[in-house]
Amino acid sequence: MPDSAASASPKILQPGTEAPDFTLHCTPDQALSLAEYKGKTIILAFYPADFSPVCGDQMSLYNELISEFKDRDARILGISVDGVWCHAAFAKERNIHFPLLSDFEPKGEVARSFGAYRDEEGVCERALFVIDGDGIIRWSYLSPIGENPGADGILEALDSLEAKHA
Amino acid sequence: MSPRLVTPVNDADHVAGSAHAPITLVEYGDFECPHCGRAHPILQQLQEQMGADLRLVFRHFPVRESHPHAEHAAESAESAANQGEFWAMHDQIFEHQDALEDEDLLDYAAAIGLNRDTVAEDLDAGTFAAKVREDFMDGVRSGVNGTPTFFVNGLRYDGDWEDPSVFEQGLRAVAGRSRGGA
Numbered sequence: 001m002p003d004s005a006a007s008a009s010p011k012i013l014q015p016g017t018e019a020p021d022f023t024l025h026c027t028p029d030q031a032l033s034l035a036e037y038k039g040k041t042i043i044l045a046f047y048p049a050d051f052s053p054v055c056g057d058q059m060s061l062y063n064e065l066i067s068e069f070k071d072r073d074a075r076i077l078g079i080s081v082d083g084v085w086c087h088a089a090f091a092k093e094r095n096i097h098f099p100l101l102s103d104f105e106p107k108g109e110v111a112r113s114f115g116a117y118r119d120e121e122g123v124c125e126r127a128l129f130v131i132d133g134d135g136i137i138r139w140s141y142l143s144p145i146g147e148n149p150g151a152d153g154i155l156e157a158l159d160s161l162e163a164k165h166a
Numbered sequence: 167m168s169p170r171l172v173t174p175v176n177d178a179d180h181v182a183g184s185a186h187a188p189i190t191l192v193e194y195g196d197f198e199c200p201h202c203g204r205a206h207p208i209l210q211q212l213q214e215q216m217g218a219d220l221r222l223v224f225r226h227f228p229v230r231e232s233h234p235h236a237e238h239a240a241e242s243a244e245s246a247a248n249q250g251e252f253w254a255m256h257d258q259i260f261e262h263q264d265a266l267e268d269e270d271l272l273d274y275a276a277a278i279g280l281n282r283d284t285v286a287e288d289l290d291a292g293t294f295a296a297k298v299r300e301d302f303m304d305g306v307r308s309g310v311n312g313t314p315t316f317f318v319n320g321l322r323y324d325g326d327w328e329d330p331s332v333f334e335q336g337l338r339a340v341a342g343r344s345r346g347g348a
Contacts, residue, residue, distance in 0.1 A: 060229050060231065060232045061229070064229060094231065096231070148312060152308065155306065155307065
């Protein structure tokens with residue numbers, strides 16, 4: 001039976017959900033786990049592809065905000081299905097100073113676990129998650145794929161996290 | 167996401183045109199961004215064709231890691247503003263986007279009659295770094311995600327800006343709606 005509420009329900013993981021742990025390579029010889037960041041706020045930015053114009057602007061924007069994020073004890077991680085060498089080239093070209101994780105093998109597995117994978121195209125959604133120090137998702141946002149969501153939503157989510165701890 | 171300008175136009179802004187103009191256009195721009203460079207003569211054309219109907223405001227949005235000269239360009243424009251010449255410096259920079267080393271910026275300042283040493287000292291000391299960052303963060307809060315980003319009477323404008331007559335029509339349409347909705 002078709003259920004309009006279910007079909008309209010958001011596909012990405014929602015606030016209050018525990019974030020699935022993962023371990024992914026960020027460079028050819030280095031891997032990162034979400035669990036390593038226990039106690040810190042994590043901003044996860046899934047994006048479709050290195051070098052595509054919208055992603056570039058989006059990651060370049062977050063790159064300018066690393067110090068603001070750190071001031072709030074938050075770290076940002078980018079995730080796409082691109083391989084580590086592609087990430088390395090992209091980070092070098094744009095001077096990206098935060099880790100870009102490679103959801104490459106099995107392809108898109110982490111994105112799927114967050115509900116942020118596009119089966120038809122085989123790429124990550126453009127989706128944002130703010131995860132608190134206990135590993136609970138506190139904010140998530142699914143952006144139209146061709147639209148740079150900016151950082152205002154992330155900053156508001158970090159503000160409300162801080163307000164709760166104050 | 168947020169389609170609205172969080173910080174309204176105020177005394178700290180660089181404003182060209184009358185406070186009574188029915189249309190206020192705020193540009194978030196980066197002096198080293200090629201798209202902003204392309205928008206520069208279009209905005210000048212727009213000012214000419216709209217006259218007293220348009221008030222133009224420029225706020226800084228330097229994407230420093232992509233555009234390594236953008237930050238000092240913005241700070242030099244602030245230093246010029248402190249000497250009363252923001253827009254002349256703004257024009258100089260956009261008209262010489264291919265040469266934006268510190269020495270070039272000082273040459274442009276001198277060319278419009280500013281004290282070269284004062285601008286050099288301001289760049290060295292980072293006198294206006296905080297002001298530039300304030301613009302940037304205000305922009306982020308308003309959902310600015312790249313440059314140029316425009317706001318018309320406080321509402322985000324994502325329409326065409328490449329053609330001055332289409333741009334003007336777009337601005338008047340948004341301004342009409344913002345009045346109607348108020």
